[in-house]
Amino acid sequence: MKITLKVWRQKNAQDKGGFKTYQLDDVSPDMSFLEMFDVLNEQILKKGEDPVHFDHDCREGICGTCSMYINGKPHGPKQTTTCQLHMRSFSDGDTIVVEPWRAQAFPVVKDLVVNRSSFDRVIQAGGYVSVNTGGVPDANEIPIPKKIADEAFDSATCIGCGACVAACKNASAMLFVSAKVSQLAMLPQGQVERKTRVEKMVAQMDEEGFGACSNTGACSAECPKEISLENIARLNREYLKAKSSSDNV
Amino acid sequence: MKLDSKIPEGPIAEKWSKHKFNVKLVNPANKRKYDIIVVGTGLAGASAAASFGELGYNVKAFCFQDSPRRAHSIAAQGGINAAKNYQNDGDSIFRLFYDTVKGGDYRSREGNVYRLAEVSVDIIDQCVAQGVPFAREYGGLLANRSFGGAQVSRTFYARGQTGQQLLxxxxxxxxxxxxxxxxxMYTRSEMLDLVMVDGKARGIVTRNLITGEIESHSAHAVVLATGGYGNVFYLSTNAMGSNAxxxxxAHKKGALFANPCYTQIHPTCIPVSGDHQSKLTLMSESLRNDGRVWVPKDKADSEKIRKGQLKPTDLPEDKRDYYLERRYPSFGNLVPRDVASRNAKYVCDEGRGVSTTGLAVYLDFADAIKRDGRAAIEGKYGNLFDMYQQITGDNPYETPMKIYPAVHYTMGGLWVDYNLMTNVDGLYAIGEANFSDHGANRLGASALMQGLADGYFVIPYTIGDYLAKMPYDKVSTDHEAFKEAESRVKEINDKLLRIKGNRTVDEFHKALGHIMWEYCGMSRNEEGLKKAKTEIQKLRKEFWEDVNVLGxxxxxxxxxxxxxxxADFLELGELMVEDALNRSESCGGHFREESQTEEGEAKRKDDEFSYVAAWEYKGPEAPEELHKEDLVFENVKLTQRSYK
Known part of the structure; x- marks a missing residue:
């Protein structure tokens, strides 16, 4: 396959950046999208130019590191991570436009690499159950109905890639935050801190500069792990409940 | 050098309790006076750093990823073992211990392994308390499955994403x-040197991957939780960034490297599709519970399949060779990983492999679908089948999967004693980075167990014993040891940037991977290993003359x-070969062709090789020195593995 790439190049956070066009003549349909970028970078290196920097690690669709905005969609045309996107999803002669995630809370570091540490800070604000190592009850002393465990699991599968933010016209992080809030709100282990957790995480999300949610659902439609919009509804309920009742009830 | 494993005296079931009582404690008010560095934030590193923080120590944690949540533990699929015996099927701490020692082909330390089995039960409690959504039964209690051929169901799991949920x-x-x-927390930071002051590990030098700044960090102890070295092979199931x-x-600063030749090659990975391949994807071993492994009996049929003239589904039963079931009637498709991998290699070497490369065998679910229905198979393996289809474009419900072995895990690593301290005072290694618990072969679902055992339940106790004997004084990063390490790191970076040769880093990495896979992979022999050694030396020389690093x-x-x-893989690769050469027996994942039974199975030489091979760095281009720690077995009787 012959592919034309228009890739966002930006030397560093201060640089203005812009698109650069590259030609690839020998792309195999079996390559993953990132392997196609490996080939591109080898070609660029041979010319003595700086390769395109992009984030990637496990290449199995689970670590959430890869983050390209491909033809106007986070992770490209399929509902999967960029590393699991293969060139057979494109046609010979295609032109593909590749940009970094665009969001105020995800500043560009270089080329296609962005800084997503805002997600870590949201989790640090309360995305946990406050138990220390040791001194916990036997695992089977907390029976959990299978249906609830499965639902909590569905929320817990979020990989923190940030596609939801990139897909959203407001760059809202509601899907990401709601997935973690939901997981712990559904499980008995999360009950003790249920109210404070949602309040703190939402406050941190706002402080990081993520936009508001207007329920268009692009986040869930683009989420490679198919995190459901129900999580956002649950987050809204949890937040309202927390705000409208006292912790001393 | 005398290697002292510091295994406590006494009956095996009491060693750890006694040791926990005997270790010195740091007064709660004094813990804040101590700083601990943890490098790596996978299961071992994250659990250790969190537990140290809870105890009151000051912790600095480092990872090269953009977030600690992305460490490669996240990719583990199958599950985590624990001797809970929730299924009432005869499991016990002793049985998990016994299975692990046997599975490691009697090349691990009894004391360490027993402790691992002992604390395994606490791990599950801890993770559940954190809200980890393990699979459950309808009654609300935890579900288990049998994994990797174990005779009991002791594996806890969270669909095919157990590593992710635990991490x-x-x-x-x-x-x-x-x-x-x-x-x-220091993200996007890579440790590039260990700093020693008065013979003790007192800090590290890192490179900030965004700014390039070379930074010094001082502490009272350094814990390495940096994972394995499978990426020496270039293609492996490790993440692209996983490195040694x-x-x-640390090894070059004096820490011994133990059993580097012990690598695990996982039998069920998606085969290589071409030269562009950057990594290999594992398909969970649980697939072998229902899938049947086969290749055509006849070479000619394989050839037709490779050329696309024949579909596997059209090949009649009597022309298929279910070679694992044939050779190992009692274990069948569930033989241990090394046996399954080696047999796949043999049938492909005979020219009976499938796929365009000829390096693949079938894993067929047709019978299982016929027996249990498509819905049941989908329920068990749906996400794995989807992943397979996404990567290969084939539908495994309709045509058999193609699989081939790939490098997956490294049992070798830094030598540590019972306290998980290396031979360097104050330097610890936990998780896959150390060598201690899996011997020559790791059982399925035991990597997650070891990472969390070390991090949550072992090192928080043992590090106190060391710190309690240490003064509170901090070493300033202005100390000349830090300055020296910084300048050495800068020197290496400058040198790499100055060469401006003709070949890219990836080209060298691929070349090294090819040598390692060819001569130090599933099957090894003296001649091949000697050849590999020369080729690696040559490649390393070329690297330092002809590599092109821009910017x-x-x-x-x-x-x-x-x-x-x-650059480091090029040195470690040679040590792996050296270790494989020295160990002229077969054991676990290390198969030396010179040492096999009449039936072609691995043959240990217990009289000669019942030891840990710990290697000491002796300077650039100098041969490393071998130290032996003899393994003593008091509770498990050594037998030759047989899966017939």
């Missing part, structure tokens, strides 16, 4: 300590990151 649990505990101010640099540079140090420079890692 997110440890990451949440770590995040809590970050917000409490007890852990300072931290461990290797500068003072920016995000992924070529420079890779160049440092590959």
């Amino acid at each position: 997110l649990g440890a990451y949440s505990a770590l995040s809590r300590q970050v917000s409490n101010g007890k852990v300072k 640099t931290a461990a290797w540079r 500068t140090n003072e920016e995000l420079n992924q070529s420079l990151e890779k160049a440092n890692r590959v």
Whole structure:
């Protein structure tokens, strides 16, 4: 396959950046999208130019590191991570436009690499159950109905890639935050801190500069792990409940 | 050098309790006076850093990823073992211990392994308390499955994403300590040297991967939780960034490297599709519970399949060779990983492999679908089948999967004693980075167990014993030892940037991987290993003359990151070969063709090789010195493995 790439190049956070066009003549349909970028970078290196920097690690669709905005969609045309996107999803002669995630809370570091540490800070604000190592009850002393465990699991599968933010016209992080809030709100282990957790995480999300949610659902439609919009509804309920009742009830 | 494993005296079931009582404790008010560095934030590193923070120590944690949640533990699929015996099927701590020693082909330490089995039960409790959503039965209790041929169901799992859920649990505990101010997190930071002061590990030098700044960090102890070195092979199931640099540079500062030749090759991975291949994807071993492995009986049929003239589904039963079921009637498709991998290699070497490369065998679910129905198979393996289809474009419900072995895990690593301390005072290694618990072969679902055992339940006790005997005084990063290490790191970076040769880092990495896979992979022999040694030496020389690393140090420079890692792989690869040469027996994942039974199975030589091979670095281009730690078995009787 012959592919034309228009890739966002930006030397560093201060640089203005812009698109650069590259030609690839020998792309195999079996390559993953990132392997196609490996080939591109080898070609660029041979010319003595700086390769395109992009984030990637496990290449199995689970670590959430890869983050390209491909033809106007986070992770490209399929509902999967960029590393699991293969060139057979494109046609010979295609032109593909590749940009970094665009969001105020995800500043560009270089080329296609962005800084997503805002997600870590949201989790640090309360995305946990406050138990220390040791001194916990036997695992089977907390029976959990299978249906609830499965639902909590569905929320817990979020990989923190940030596609939801990139897909959203407001760059809202509601899907990401709601997935973690939901997981712990559904499980008995999360009950003790249920109210404070949602309040703190939402406050941190706002402080990081993520936009508001207007329920268009692009986040869930683009989420490679198919995190459901129900999580956002649950987050809204949890937040309202927390705000409208006292912790001393 | 005398290697002292410091295994406590007494009956095996009492060693750990006694040891916990005997170790010195640090007074709660004094813990804040001690600083601990943890490098790596996978299961072992994140759980250790969080637990240290909870105890009151000051922790600095480092990872090269952009977030601690992305460490490669996240990719583990199958599950985590624990001797809970929730299924009432005869499991016990002793049985898990016994299975692990046997599975490791009697090349691990009894004391360490028993402790691992003992604390395994606490891990599950801990993870559930954190909100890890393990699979459950309708009654609300935890579900288990049998894994990797174990005779009991002791594996806890969270669909095919157990590693992810456990890591997110440890990451949440770590995040809590970050917000409490007890852990300072350094992301996108790579450790490039260990700093020793008065013979003790007192800090590290890192490179900030965004700015290129070379930074010094001082502490009272350094814990390496930096994972394994499978990426020496270039193609492996490891993440692209997984590397051995931290461990290797510690090795060059005096830490012994143990059993480097013990690598695990996983039998069920998606085969290589072409030269562009950057990594291999594992398909969970649980697939072998229902899938049947076969190749055509006749070479001619394989050839037709490779050329696309024949579909596997059209090949009649009597022309198929279910070779695992044929050779191992009692274990069948569930033989251990090394046996399954080696047999796949043999049938492909005979020319009976399938797929265009000829390097693949079938894993067929047709019978299972016929027996249990498509819905049942979908329920068990749906996400794996989807993943397979996404990568290969084939539908495994309709045509058999193609699989081939790939490098997956490294049992070798830094030598540690019972306290998980290396031979360097104050330097610890935990998780896959150490060598201690899996012997020559790791059982399925035991990697997650070891990472969390070390991090949550072992090192929080043993590190106190060391710190309690240490003065509170901090070493300033202005100390000449830090300055020396910084300048050495800068010197290496400058050198790499100055060469401006003709070949990219990846080209060297691929070449090294090819040598390792060819001569130090599933099957090894003296002649091949000697050849590999010469070729690696030659390649390393070429690397330092002809590698091309562009850009500068003072920016995000992924070529420079890779160049440092590959430079270290080029040295570690040679040590792996050296160790494989020295160990002229077959054991576990290490198969020496010279040492096999009449039936072609691995044959140990217990009289000669019942020891841990720990290697000491002796300077650039000098041969490493071998130290032996004899293995003593008091509770498990050594037998030759047989899966017939």
